[in-house]
Amino acid sequence: MLRDDLHQLNNLFTKHGAEIRTNDSVRHALDQACRSANAKSMTFLAKHPNDFFSFYYFKDQVLGLTDFFVGDDPEYAAEQLAYYRETFPEAFRSTGQGKQIDAGLVRKISPVVLKEQAMMPEVKFNTIDGHSIALKNQKERFILLDFWASWCTPCIQQLPDLKALRDEFSADSLKIVSISIDRDSSKFVEGMKLHDMNWTHGLDRGGVEQ
Template identity: 55%
Template sequence: MRLLHLLLFLLISCQLLWGQKNVKLKIHLEGIHKEVFNIHFYDGLVQDFIDASQKDTLMQLERLTYTPYPRILISYKGKYYNYLINKQTSTINIHYDSSKADFPFYSDQSEDITPIYDTVSSPIFRKLRSDLKTEYLQLTELWSKHGSEIRTNDSVKFVLRELTKEMNSKTMEVLTSYPNDFFSFLYFKEQVLIPTLSVEDDSEYYNNLLAYYNRTFPSEFRLTDEGKQIVKDMEQKITPVFIKEGEMMPDIYFKDIYGDTIFFKNQQESFVLLDFWASWCGPCLAQIPDIRLLRNTFSEDLLKIVGISIDSDSVSFLKSIKENEMSWVHSFDRGGILSGSLGFTSIPRIVLLDRNGKIVYYKHGGRIDMQKINAILRED
């Protein structure tokens, strides 16, 4: 009995430590037009869309989370509202009242939730907006004048990188004074790291960000799955994984929908084709007929096909497999967590491996080269 109690204590302690817990949420809607209402639940790793169209005025959710404070993100009539969920069992009352001209969309004041990017309720955010006012104006002007050139004009990209670093420096200086407030941790992730990931490839800079992260935020944030994913994102930039033809596939293994590990190397099949896709990805769906043709043309002894979906919604994932007659092995990489460790930030991607795990064909975006793949497979 004492051993049982100890095991239960350890289980509960681990759930609290790693931020994995079930959250129950009741959402009351009053005066809301559902055709212009969207709601997402963010569990610390993946953001899920919640279909409210079939619900009545009361929505009840239960979700597993990987963060001390999961989030609800709402859009209504073109405006966006973000809330931290403070308790494992929480209630949020959402109203729309057109007679309130200034703030027709509002939620009840409650200890269960906290508005995130709100200068009234968050003194940290208020200080950030004040201290970085000049930089925010510069960033707005840059996007207004040169937004269409951000990806193509090296001069514009340089200006954006330098401005991002300047904003990061000032932001982190502010956050250092509030390390134990979860808002600081969240702001570092969403307003420092995520924008930087898209504009900066300097490994030394990410080393500095990682050092700041480790010395600033407490373990109760860093040791959650959300916190560990932040570290993985920075480490991927510090020591990037490169997928190239002629190189060996990194030792990253996925599980199939039955929970069994999918091995890529030293297999009985001569080749393994990995298709990284999602049900919402138009180009991914467009090349499914080509993959289906490969499946029908070559024996399973010669070619093993593995679909790796980065969908966040398992229902859409399974529905798409059935509708598109994808009769091969499948893995559900929810939200692309493992795929991201390969450096994949977009799909579709096709990787063809030989029996030893060497990459013999790699395609990022666009339709696959069926002629080249056929030549590789028939050459064996």
């Protein structure tokens, strides 16, 4: 039953979640538990494709679990994209959220990999105060993109370095843009205030708009 898989996933994460980025066995166990839960969810949702709740559950729960526990797996992303396109009606897939799901899975299948000295692709996103930013239009000489999350220990550990850069360079010379992948906006805001991250921020929840 799906409930059993979710219970197992929750127990594994409660007991060993701190090791997810350092212990291959834990990471593999969580990955497999996530896939098992997702498979059962997707089988059930396929029986109710015209129900908006099914669409929302796929977006929020299935893809949310995948982002957190599976990570980068182009083959799995291709399976989910095929399922998504075959299962849900055009009325859902053509919405803004629907297009974002499609684009996000496509990026996972064929991710943009930047090489050293390569040009940054054109990226735009909305800041937390509602302003739209296209990085190519910024006036500063340098732009530093920082991807982080309130639960990401390595991200938090590098904040003193970012603050040192902010103090060293003027605002006209360097623009720091932190993009959070937190799914909980309250945790994001809490973390930003707690660590005094006084620069430009965006909350992405799963894929920078390009």
